[in-house]
């Protein structure tokens with residue numbers, strides 16, 4: 212599918228597909244040091260918390276090498292493993308552009324890195340979130356196929372005007388998903404594993420709900436963009452996630468969802484498989500303004 216004409220044009224200096232050179236040589240020593248600081252903090256806390264596929268991806272892609280990764284080097288390794296590559300973009304890109312890249316096994320990544328003042332929270336994804344958070348799982352063959360399938364499904368969702376529903380699948384899996392591994396909950400969502408605070412919160416805090424993955428239910432569920440999630444959905448395996456995505460006929464599902472009301476981010480409904488019913492204390496405290504005003508993501 213070509214990019215819809217209503218999409219804005221790429222900014223000056225970007226190619227027609229919105230990519231830009233990473234300009235790796237342009238990073239300053241302070242920017243490389245920021246990556247190293249973030250990397251060291253997450254690498255120390257994620258073993259035992261993150262899914263083994265994520266930790267193996269860090270290893271096989273040699274992401275522990277000091278400094279911000281060079282996308283060309285990283286892409287060469289990734290290409291050998293799963294046929295994916297990482298391309299730089301100047302910021303957020305239109306949905307159709309994002310999906311086109313995924314459908315062609317290209318992951319778009321921001322090239323800037325946060326400042327020390329933004330250590331725990333920034334609005335736009337930077338190179339640490341995009342590369343540390345997302346790229347390790349692209350070395351996993353099944354997750355790599357899921358991301359491509361999501362891109363293809365994303366393009367189709369635009370035709371059905373159902374992007375808001377499908378976006379919830381990305382949010383509650385690729386960004387904030389949990390997985391059951393050998394009977395234990397582990398992290399795999401990029402928004403979690405790239406965040407020190409949410410890595411602990413998602414797994415160990417009694418506040419959020421943890422529910423079994425259910426595609427239709429999840430696509431009715433609102434989510435938080437500015438704070439820790441109130442509900443995390445738990446998959447059984449990447450293979451199950453991929454198969455459910457490939458085998459679902461989304462057109463009738465979108466039609467059905469159009470007639471159903473959205474569910475609040477902290478809802479529990481009758482057919483939910485409740486692994487942990489959260490007390491929602493964190494969210495209630497935040498709403499009451501009795502907690503700190505930083506969001507620590």
Ligand SMILES: [Fe+2]
Pocket residue numbers: 336340341344345386401402
């Ligand atoms: Fe992300």
